Amino acid sequence: MQDRDLTPILSVQNLNVRFGRNAIAAVSNVSFDVARERIGIVGESGSGKSTTGRAIMRLLPARANVVADRLEFNGEPLLEKTEKEMGRLRGKDLALIMQDPRYSLNPVLTIGRQIAESARLHLGLKGDGAMAHARHMLERVRIKDPDRVLKLYAHQISGGMGQRVMIAMMLLAKPKLVIADEPTSALDVSVRKDVLVLLDELVRENNSGLILISHDIRMVAAFCERILVMYSGRIVETLTNLEEAQHPYTKGLIAAMPDPRRPVRRLKVLDRASIEANIAP
Amino acid sequence: MIKVENLDVVYGSKNASNHVVRSVSFDVGRGETLGIVGESGCGKSTLLRSLAGLERGWTGSIAFDGKPVGTARSREELKLAQMVFQDPYGSLHPRHRIGTALAEPLRAMGLGDGWSEASRALRQVGLPEHFANRFPHELSGGQRQRVAIARALILSPPILLLDEPTSALDLSIQAEVLNLLADQREERNLTYVLVSHDLSVIAHMCDRVLVMQNGIFVDELTKADLTEGVTHAAYSRELFEASFL
Numbered sequence: 139m140q141d142r143d144l145t146p147i148l149s150v151q152n153l154n155v156r157f158g159r160n161a162i163a164a165v166s167n168v169s170f171d172v173a174r175e176r177i178g179i180v181g182e183s184g185s186g187k188s189t190t191g192r193a194i195m196r197l198l199p200a201r202a203n204v205v206a207d208r209l210e211f212n213g214e215p216l217l218e219k220t221e222k223e224m225g226r227l228r229g230k231d232l233a234l235i236m237q238d239p240r241y242s243l244n245p246v247l248t249i250g251r252q253i254a255e256s257a258r259l260h261l262g263l264k265g266d267g268a269m270a271h272a273r274h275m276l277e278r279v280r281i282k283d284p285d286r287v288l289k290l291y292a293h294q295i296s297g298g299m300g301q302r303v304m305i306a307m308m309l310l311a312k313p314k315l316v317i318a319d320e321p322t323s324a325l326d327v328s329v330r331k332d333v334l335v336l337l338d339e340l341v342r343e344n345n346s347g348l349i350l351i352s353h354d355i356r357m358v359a360a361f362c363e364r365i366l367v368m369y370s371g372r373i374v375e376t377l378t379n380l381e382e383a384q385h386p387y388t389k390g391l392i393a394a395m396p397d398p399r400r401p402v403r404r405l406k407v408l409d410r411a412s413i414e415a416n417i418a419p
Numbered sequence: 420m421i422k423v424e425n426l427d428v429v430y431g432s433k434n435a436s437n438h439v440v441r442s443v444s445f446d447v448g449r450g451e452t453l454g455i456v457g458e459s460g461c462g463k464s465t466l467l468r469s470l471a472g473l474e475r476g477w478t479g480s481i482a483f484d485g486k487p488v489g490t491a492r493s494r495e496e497l498k499l500a501q502m503v504f505q506d507p508y509g510s511l512h513p514r515h516r517i518g519t520a521l522a523e524p525l526r527a528m529g530l531g532d533g534w535s536e537a538s539r540a541l542r543q544v545g546l547p548e549h550f551a552n553r554f555p556h557e558l559s560g561g562q563r564q565r566v567a568i569a570r571a572l573i574l575s576p577p578i579l580l581l582d583e584p585t586s587a588l589d590l591s592i593q594a595e596v597l598n599l600l601a602d603q604r605e606e607r608n609l610t611y612v613l614v615s616h617d618l619s620v621i622a623h624m625c626d627r628v629l630v631m632q633n634g635i636f637v638d639e640l641t642k643a644d645l646t647e648g649v650t651h652a653a654y655s656r657e658l659f660e661a662s663f664l
Contacts, residue, residue: 182589183560297459326458326616331661353589394594398622398645404601405594405623 146171147314147347148194151208155186155193155371158201164189166371172315176341176348178358180391181368187351190368191317194349195234196224212314230260233308235337237320239300243292249276250288253307260311275306279336298329302336309340315347323352334361355380355391367391369413387413420578420610421447421470426479428465439465441634442479449577452604452611454625456618456658462634463614464582470612471502471580483578494528501571505583507563511555517541517566518551524574533573540569544599561592568599572607579603581613585620597624618645618662630655 148171155165165186170177179187192198194209196216209216211232219227228234236242244252253272257263263271269288276284279302292300301321308316318337322330338361341348352358358365359380367375367388375385383389390413393406428440440462447453455463468474470481472492481488483499501524504510511520521540522533538548544565555563564584571579584600585593597620604611615621621628622645630638630652638652650656 182591327618328458328616328658328661355590391591394591396594396597396619396623398619399648401623401642401646404598407595407598408591 144173146173146210147212148172148349149208149210150194151206153190153193153204153206153209155189155198156203163371164202165193168368168371168373170366170373170376172347172349174345174347175364176338176350176362177364177366178350178352178362179366179368180352180355180358182353182391184370185368186371187368188319189371191234191319191349191351194317195228195232197234229256229308229313230311231314233311233313233316235301235304235308235316235318235321238324239297239304240292240324242304243300245292247291248288249290249292249295249303253288253303253310256307256310271310272306275310276303278340279303279306280332281306297325298333301325301333305333305337305340309344309346312344313346315349316341317349317351319351320353321350322357323354330357355388356395386416420449420451420484421445421453421612422480422482422485423470424480426466426469426477426481428462428469428474428477430476439634440469440477443631443634443636445629445636447610447612449610450604450608451627452613452625454621454628455612455614455631456616456621456628457631458616461631463631466631467502467580467582467612467614471500472497473502498528498574499576500578500580501574501576502580502582503564503567503571503584506587507560507567508555508587510567511563513555515554516551517553517555517558520555520566521551521570521573524570528574536573540573541566543572543603544569559592560588561595564588564592564596565599568596568603572603575607577608578610578612581611583615584613586615586617593620600624618658622646630658 151169153165153168154163156163168190179190181187193204198204204217206217250269250272253275254268257268257271261271273284273288276287281287281299281302287295321337322333325333350358350362363378365377366373367377367385369387375388377383380392383392390406390408394408396405424444425442426440427442430437430439443466455466457463465474469477475490477490488496518534518537521537525531525533525536537551541548541550546562546565558566585596588596603609613621613624626642628640628645629636632654638650638655640650640655648659650659
């Protein structure tokens with residue numbers, strides 16, 4: 139195995155996000171670095187995991203107040219970039235894969251035109267060349283019948299296929315960092331694995347960094363080298379595997395998952411009072 | 420408790436027909452929990468909707484408690500089986516207060532206005548009584564699913580039909596809802612039919628699991644099979660492996 143490049147692509151130091159005049163911060167003092175590796179962010183709804191992802195992409199609405207001691211991508215501060223500069227970065231070096239392909243694909247453009255658009259924008263290809271590249275990308279994400287799929291609209295394909303199309307579109311420009319926000323939670327269990335394996339494979343091939351955001355801690359543990367556990371806007375723990383979980387919140391999350399190999403009559407639920415007590419304000 | 424024989428559901432007609440459920444038969448005993456697992460489009464929800472009386476176009480026979488029921492149901496027959504849907508956001512009327520939503524089944528059955536029952540029903544699912552005055556958007560997803568369960572239980576049906584009751588919820592909230600369902604089952608000796616694509620939820624809740632693919636059952640697994648990871652068909656093996664990464 140070649141030596142991995144360990145210089146961080148993304149460096150986050152004390153990221154804080156606050157919406158409007160809300161007294162409670164959505165994200166507070168989050169710090170982490172991402173090199174060319176796969177890291178996972180785990181937490182419940184409202185824990186700030188998606189907000190962190192969107193803050194990096196600079197996709198939060200104007201009323202969100204984002205401050206950070208450092209938010210550097212590729213050595214350049216993201217927060218100082220203009221909207222135009224961000225537009226050039228997004229999709230090219232910094233890609234986001236969202237939860238539900240039904241909402242993130244354009245319903246009035248064919249799949250082919252959507253992928254070709256990103257080939258035109260980021261690779262400078264034109265006309266037939268862009269379309270040929272779109273076809274090639276569909277093959278790469280293992281769609282069996284790319285010529286047919288190129289002509290379809292988003293509503294005519296299944297969720298699993300839609301997510302492959304999203305992956306094709308996002309990884310076409312070989313981005314340096316891919317943020318996948320719950321990429322499989324709208325999908326059936328049976329296609330979930332295929333999509334993740336595919337994403338994993340392409341990310342390795344391009345030698346990109348990956349941030350996988352999910353509430354499914356077991357899934358994240360299977361795919362990521364490092365797991366950040368978030369609770370009410372803070373990172374409470376960083377793990378390399380589930381066995382070393384110390385924080386009561388992480389332990390609670392793991393215990394809440396039904397495991398047929400270890401049947402229990404009642405599942406453990408989170409004891410929120412004791413978790414709150416464990417978090418220094 | 421439930422006996423289904425040769426149930427068929429076909430949508431469309433002639434050339435454009437789509438045979439969704441293909442002649443399935445199964446029994447569920449009193450107090451038993453039967454799981455049905457399969458991918459999107461395998462016919463599992465259609466099967467459940469036929470049991471609930473929401474799907475009218477089925478053929479074959481369905482019997483609850485020894486009595487056959489038809490496609491059109493009487494009030495008494497409807498009271499035997501109630502359903503909990505996947506999406507708590509979609510299954511509650513956005514402009515009806517929780518109390519109104521809970522009283523609705525009682526009013527529909529001609530059993531009074533149901534307001535007095537609503538607060539008791541809320542208590543039973545672990546929610547405070549004053550939630551009766553709230554609107555669905557003032558509740559979290561897990562709380563809404565608790566309301567949906569309370570609404571299904573308010574007519575004291577012996578059978579509860581659960582269509583992906585936790586797949587819209589966080590894992591930590593899923594545990595709470597599954598515990599609630601397990602407690603209610605014990606307390607009232609309920610019979611459950613639980614449909615899901617997630618084998619780990621099914622395995623946790625069910626005594627017996629039917630694996631469905633393209634409208635037919637391809638495998639039947641017992642609790643012991645699930646614990647030991649035994650499967651009898653290639654498709655259930657595949658599902659099994661995909662569920663535990």
